[in-house]
Amino acid sequence: MASRNVVSRIPPAAMAAVRKEVFGQMPQRNVRTGYKFLKKSHTGVFDERWYPESIEKSAREVLPGYTSELEQRRLEKLEYLRRRGKGPPKKGLGKRAQKAAGKKR
Incomplete structure (x- = not known):
């Protein structure tokens, strides 16, 4: 129970700063970030190799x-x-x- 009282006394801005420092910058859940697109593997090289070059x-x-x-x-x-x-x-x-x-x- 003691830890709950300590957490409630820390201001939200300070808590966010500590959270950011410990876990890194995490996106908000309700905001689109494009992270899903960025973590996809690149396929351009494979797509290019799929079609042979025209003679x-x-x-x-x-x-x-x-x-x-x-x-x-x-x-x-x-x-x-x-x-x-x-x-x-x-x-x-x-x-x-x-x-x-x-x-x-």
Whole structure:
């Protein structure tokens, strides 16, 4: 019982200072601190290693005309759409450019 009386006579600010000195700075329970996020292990290195580096960049340096199968398929599809009249318009000939040109006049 004697210890309870001693603790009650110490001012709360002094008690907090002693508590901080002994246990370190502890966050309040009702305040978000971000500690949970900070204590997570870093995964960036592992994520980076998961996906192998593409060879396309280095292949284009060695072979200037190099195109991957995916790029070749995209170009063929684009050419097919252009022949049908469904491809993208040339720069400055789209709806948006026509609207802007009409407003300027």
